[in-house]
Amino acid sequence: MIKTYFHQQELAYTGKELHSHFALSSFNIIGDSLVAFVGPCNISGDDLVDMEEALSRQTIYSPKMLHFIAEFFGMDIHQVVLWQRLLVSIAMSSITEQKKRIHIERDGDDLYVGDKKLSISVATVSPVSALVHLGINIDVTGVNFPTIGLQELNLHPEGLALFILEAFAREVEGARLAISKVRGVD
Numbered sequence: 430m431i432k433t434y435f436h437q438q439e440l441a442y443t444g445k446e447l448h449s450h451f452a453l454s455s456f457n458i459i460g461d462s463l464v465a466f467v468g469p470c471n472i473s474g475d476d477l478v479d480m481e482e483a484l485s486r487q488t489i490y491s492p493k494m495l496h497f498i499a500e501f502f503g504m505d506i507h508q509v510v511l512w513q514r515l516l517v518s519i520a521m522s523s524i525t526e527q528k529k530r531i532h533i534e535r536d537g538d539d540l541y542v543g544d545k546k547l548s549i550s551v552a553t554v555s556p557v558s559a560l561v562h563l564g565i566n567i568d569v570t571g572v573n574f575p576t577i578g579l580q581e582l583n584l585h586p587e588g589l590a591l592f593i594l595e596a597f598a599r600e601v602e603g604a605r606l607a608i609s610k611v612r613g614v615d
Contacts, residue, residue: 431598433465441469443472461500467586491567495565496563512559513551523592568580
């Protein structure tokens with residue numbers, strides 16, 4: 430069973446948070462988890478997991494984002510990238526369910542409204558688990574890149590987070606049930 434949690438206090442995301450047992454060390458949550466929180470984002474240098482971004486010496490910045498960190502045990506990089514894409518797809522459908530007139534497009538693990546980037550995401554593995562970070566812009570003040578945030582879309586971050594957490598947990602549990610109820614074939 431996947432455990433979900435929304436942390437009420439603001440936390441900064443610097444990339445260092447994407448490590449095994451983040452949910453355990455930060456929120457006392459053991460096992461597969463998806464946690465969410467709001468806070469600034471500032472990732473650079475060795476904390477960039479995406480090698481293209483690291484090699485081009487990018488800095489990823491947003492004054493305020495809705496962050497999700499997922500951790501799965503016993504999963505490889507191929508599997509976690511698929512779970513990452515599912516999480517991003519659920520985020521997209523959650524936003525469009527709440528704001529029907531907004532057209533969002535998903536390009537891999539990124540969400541866009543028109544040519545403005547709404548989210549960032551990365552998936553990776555540690556020695557003991559597989560990890561995903563998804564950040565959805567809230568406030569894009571001072572970002573020197575075509576971006577859009579939840580403020581402009583008139584969406585409340587906590588309500589959206591709770592919606593996404595619940596929808597993702599349902600999908601994970603549904604997938605696990607589907608796996609457990611079929612027989613093998615020759």
